Amino acid sequence: MRALVCDLSVPRQVVSGLLGRVDKRFFFGPFSPAALKEIPDPTLPADDWVVLATRLCGICGSDYKQMFLNGSMDNPMTAIISFPQVLGHEVVGTIVEAGPGVKHRRVGERVVLNPWLSCGPRGITPPCPECQAGQFSICRNFAKGNLPPGIHTGNSSKATGGYAPYVPAHESMCIPIPDGVSDEHAVLADPFSVSLHGIGPRSCTAAGRSASSRSRSSVRSTPTRASSRSRASRTSAGSPSSSARTWCCRTSPSRRSSSASGPRPARRC
Numbered sequence: 364m365r366a367l368v369c370d371l372s373v374p375r376q377v378v379s380g381l382l383g384r385v386d387k388r389f390f391f392g393p394f395s396p397a398a399l400k401e402i403p404d405p406t407l408p409a410d411d412w413v414v415l416a417t418r419l420c421g422i423c424g425s426d427y428k429q430m431f432l433n434g435s436m437d438n439p440m441t442a443i444i445s446f447p448q449v450l451g452h453e454v455v456g457t458i459v460e461a462g463p464g465v466k467h468r469r470v471g472e473r474v475v476l477n478p479w480l481s482c483g484p485r486g487i488t489p490p491c492p493e494c495q496a497g498q499f500s501i502c503r504n505f506a507k508g509n510l511p512p513g514i515h516t517g518n519s520s521k522a523t524g525g526y527a528p529y530v531p532a533h534e535s536m537c538i539p540i541p542d543g544v545s546d547e548h549a550v551l552a553d554p555f556s557v558s559l560h561g562i563g564p565r566s567c568t569a570a571g572r573s574a575s576s577r578s579r580s581s582v583r584s585t586p587t588r589a590s591s592r593s594r595a596s597r598t599s600a601g602s603p604s605s606s607a608r609t610w611c612c613r614t615s616p617s618r619r620s621s622s623a624s625g626p627r628p629a630r631r632c
Contacts, residue, residue, distance in 0.1 A: 364404050366527030369397040369429060371446040373436075380432045390431050397430060402449070405523055405531040408509050409486055410464030412533050415456030415474065419550040420525030426450045426517070444518040445511040451525030452478035452517040453553040455546045458537065465534045474537040475552045476530070478515035480522055484533035485510050500560075 375396045382389035391397070405414055428434055429450065454476040461470050468474070479499035482490035485508025493501045506512040513519020522531060540549045 364402060364528045365399055366402050366449045366523065367397060367451075368400045368402060369446070369448045369450060372396050376432055376436075383432065387431070396432075402523075402527075405529050407460070407462045407531060408521055409533075410462040411466070412462050412484075412531055413458045413465055413468055413537060414460035415454065415476070415530040415532055415537070416459045417451075417454060417456050417525050417528055417530055418473070419455040419546045420451040421453030421550045421553065423453055423554070440514075443505040443512045443514055445513055445520040447520055448518050449523035449527050450517045451527070451530075452476065452515050453550055454478070454516070454525035454530055455540070455550045456525070456530055456532075459529070461534075468534045468537050468539075472537070473540045473546075475540055475549045476516060476525075476532055477536045477538055478517065478553065479536070480505065480510055480513050480515055480519055482508070483535045484508075484522075
């Protein structure tokens with residue numbers, strides 16, 4: 364299949380980065396780390412995986428930043444990704460192949476992708492505490508199990524993304540789309556859910572408890588002046604839960620819409 368493949372090449376990154384300052388088209392030129400290539404069709408990493416035929420794939424901000432080399436290689440995230448990559452994790456697709464262990468999905472089903480490559484997709488049992496709580500974006504095992512390192516579809520070399528005709532996915536990652544929801548609306552599920560997760564009571568409750576625990580421990584060990592600032596901050600916020608909500612929203616993971624003002628550009632494969 365023909366896919367947009369990003370590979371790790373320091374010389375290409377350096378040349379594209381320098382030339383891209385002159386003209387942004389050089390980020391997609393002959394020296395770019397990304398190129399359209401012919402690659403093998405995806406294979407199933409395990410029996411409980413499926414293959415999707417891509418219908419739509421959104422362009423995430425992280426895809427944009429990677430294509431325009433807007434980041435640093437000196438980043439701890441490089442420990443939990445692998446190359447080569449086929450980007451694109453905001454995927455709407457139709458299941459065209461199902462492994463013998465698939466129990467809850469069927470061929471022909473139209474689904475939207477939940478892209479996290481957490482314990483379930485990696486075949487890790489029992490799942491880590493975060494996955495047990497449904498917090499897949501902070502799984503402890505993004506570099507373990509039956510897949511190469513990668514936090515979500517598109518940045519693991521074996522879990523290729525939606526900038527290709529076919530996408531492998533664990534059955535738990537596939538969420539059926541009701542008949543009344545169009546592809547153009549369904550493809551916005553990922554950015555919408557990320558935004559909702561940042562302000563929703565469930566994420567704030569779980570993260571807030573952890574933040575409050577660390578905050579209490581920190582305040583006990585800081586000098587009196589710092590403690591005074593902390594007390595003043597809590598007073599101005601109105602309650603300890605306000606600071607917990609702020610912490611949660613800061614640290615929560617981060618084809619065209621049917622509306623002309625849609626927030627996400629996308630492409631049709």
